[in-house]
Amino acid sequence: MIPAKINPISITPKREKGVESILDWFDQHKQSFYTLGWSFLRNQKQVEELFYRSIIKVHRELPRFKNESSFETWVTSIFIHTCRELSYDRSLQASEGIESRPVLFKALDQLKEDEKEAMVLTYVKKISQEETAKLLQVSVEKLKELLFSGIQSLRKEMGYGLHIGGCKEYRKDYIDYLERTLERSKKIEFEIHIYHCQDCQEDLASFQDVMLTMLNLTEKMEDFHVPSDFIENVKAMLAEKEKNKQLKIRKRMRLGMVLAGVFALLMGNEVVTGAFKSLYYTMTEKNQELRAFLQQGLGERLNLQAESDGVKIKIKSAISDEFQTLVFYEIEDTDEDNQYVMNIDEGVSVENQNEIMNGSANPRYYPPDLKSEVNIKGKNVYQGKISLPPISKDKGTIKLKITKLLKLIHDSSNRNRLRVSDNMEYKTGEWNFEVPVTKQRSVEYALDGEKEVEGIPVRFDKLTIAPTATILQYSIKNDQLKKRIDALSFDNLVVNNKKMKPDLYGGSFLNPLQDMNWSTFQINFGPIFGEEPKEVNVQLQSINLTIENKKTIELDAAKKYPQTFEYAGSTISIDKLEVGVSTNMVISNHEVKNRAYESLQFDIIGENENHPDSIEMESEGVLVDKNGVIYDMNVTPFSYEEIEQPRYYVTVQRMKLQNNNTGKKMIPKRMEINGYNTTRYLDDVVKISLE
Known part of the structure; x- marks a missing residue:
């Protein structure tokens, strides 16, 4: 029979410790997480990147850990989410094209994504079915279905063929019976039936063979070697992050800068009923991007203020839709001529995020606006925005907490050039806000466009016009064995003769439950206000092929x-x-x-x-x-x-x-x-x- 699984250990580090304590915790648990990482990824560099990103995320999310589950289970949920991100990270896969994992890992790759995650967490990570179901946000019964179908798929890979000979009504009990968790009355009924049914005997035997093979292989994975320098490599990456943070911000800023020139077009498109509002905000709001939202009635002025150690932060407005929550802010140093910017990766948190925000959505990255005239000319004032996850309700109040600000300076050789301080200087304090938000409506338009690219069908499914972005959903048919598209890049999107550039940090893999031959993605472009699209032109740029x-x-x-x-x-x-x-x-x-x-x-x-x-x-x-x-x-x-x-x-x-x-x-x-x-x-x- 199948041995009982081991429940995860519950260890909670002290919250006041920094990244070092998280790194030490991962060092203590590196074996199981190293094996888990190799279950999803293809090479050593990716697994190192996985540990690095997971440590950063655990440290950032630690204030929101509420002991509702064991610490290890909570970390595992972050670890799995990061695995998914890296699985679709083209930059990591393109330069590392070799797959060098044990046979079990390659067999698991043949499974559907949800089957694979269920199998890996249950049998490789050895998490209980209840905890695994919670991690995957499914019921225990649904988890058992995934485990069953996953083992069936592996059974096919191991040469047992497609035929399933057992009685359908008893297959659902295979896993509980083999794991000795089937209640006594059902167990007796099950064994009586098996005794008289040869088809079920043979079917259960092959099912058990696969399950035992899986467990035997995963037991060997406990000896799966973690290189001696593995944690040191991760530690070096963390040190490099701190050392080169300024260079990274510069790079992301230049790559991700999206000009807000589209808003100037709004002045020529006002209807009579909105003329006064438009004129009012034109005269009173200097931030051109925020002004456009206010003129369209998509947000309201808030002017919430908090001050700490001579630095005043003002929350000017917040606009939320189903994709993100944009928060516009102004930071003023009332004592000295310093300019500061919010860094979403450090020092910014939502204390009630679990209650009010969509936990499955990731906020978008917006680099500091270092080219706006307001910020360049300012000596002690900076105006900017950050993206938070969308709210999960129609209305709510975000409890926003700021504890650290990043310092900006003017280049000594060019006063009109604003940049991040050389040594990544920070201003610490505590600024707390209660920000009221209302989720704005988005409009979806079904598309009927398809084009073959390199002989591979690309389908354009849907255009969503949201207040803060325009989102194009498309699908790629990768059912060919000889060639497949790994990534598709866009040059621009034109809607009603308005051209928008793609957001380099706004794309994602969706993988909705539909035809498994199609992979579905979405890419974000800039917002269009009040437009009903009549014609959409999509300009393709490049594809990455295997x-x-x-x-x-x-x-x-x-x-x-x-x-x-x-x-x-x-x-x-x-x-x-x-x-x-x-x-x-x-x-x-x-x-x-x-x-x-x-x-x-x-x-x-x-x-x-x-x-x-x-x-x-x-x-x-x-x-x-x-x-x-x-x-x-x-x-x-x-x-x-x-x-x-x-x-x-x-x-x-x-x-x-x-x-x-x-x-x-x-x-x-x-x-x-x-x-x-x-x-x-x-x-x-x-x-x-x-x-």
Whole structure:
């Protein structure tokens, strides 16, 4: 029978401690979370990134932890959510195209997302069914259905075939019976039926085989090696975050800056009944973006104020819809000539977030507005906005708490250039607000547009015009084995002759419950006020593709290296293959002109058809812009933001292969290339009429 599962340990760190205490906690629990991360992700770098992001989020959300579940379960929920984000993070996957995980993890990849999460949390993380159901926000009965269908799918992968021979009314009891949780009366009835039904006997036996195999493999995962430098690498990432925060803010600011010029168009579109309101706000509100919302009646002036240590914060207004809550603010230093900005990642929290806000929605990122005339000319005043999650009710009051502000300075060489202070200086204090908000209405329009891109259908499903954004929902049909679209980029969206640029931080993967051959996404553009769309033009920019192109390269450590082979029109060099306690392998291709691939997807197979237990990989590469100009990231000084549609080509991949569990040397016998990633530029325009 199946052994009972282990419930998670409940440990709650002291809230007054910082990121270091969270890192220490993860260090103590690294084995189970490391294995959990590998269940979803493809390589070591992604798992390190997963730990790094999870630690940051746990630290940020810690004030809202209310002991309603164990601390470990609460952390696991954040960890799983971060896994989902990284699973669809193109930047991490594009430069790391190798999959080097144990067989069980690869088998789990064949499952549907909800089945996989249910299986991993229940059998890999060994969380109770009740806690797992709570984490996945489903009922226990629904969880059992997911576990059952997941095991059925694995059963197919293990060669039992598609046929299910057991009686339908008894299949629902398989898991409870095998886990010895089936109540006595049902157990007796079940065993009597099984005794007389050979089909159910055979069906239950194969089901149990798969379940036992799953548990046996996951028990071995407890010895799944965590590299000795793993936590140190995560710690270095945290240190780098603190050290280079200024550079990151600059980069995000330049990439994410969305001009508010569209609001100037409103002046020519006022109806008579709104003329007085328009004139009033034109004369009294300097913030052009906020002025447009107020003129449309989408918010109201609040002028809430709080002061701490000579710094006064004013909440000017808040506009909420189903996608986000925009909070417009002004910060004034009443004692000195300093300017400060709110940083949503640090020092900003909503004390009643669980009660009033949609917990499944992520706030959008808006970089500091360092180019507005008001802020450039100001000496002690800054005007800005932050995005919070949307409210879950029609009306409510947000309990907003500010404890830290980021300092801005004027460049000494150019007084008209505002930037973040060199040493990331902060102003601490406590500013508390009760902000009333009303959720504004959004309007959805069904679209009927479809276009083939590289032979793959792309469907445009829906346009949503919300007060704070215009959202385009689209789907990609990825049922081809030879080619699939991993990411689609847009140049602009034109609605009724008004052009909007995409929000680089406003896209997301939706995965609604519909045809599994289609993957559904949404991308955010700027807002359009009072518009009823008649025609929508979508300008495509580029796609990132995965191309299946299989090739097997035989490896022999006894040969002298380098050795070369041909693939996808390129000559690739195996520079090194040295077998030892750790087997070192290096492949390279420095020729990127007209190269078909940007990164490879491959596996290394050893003796007895085994895969290495772990692969540590480092890569080097260059950026190539749309015009073919090459930028060496280690040599050539350049500004990434100024490169036109850059592509990242991997030129060198260094691998360290180990058999940690067996203790035997990893002797590579062949390299199996499954395919490659590449980017194609587009100039297609999709025209969709709504009339």
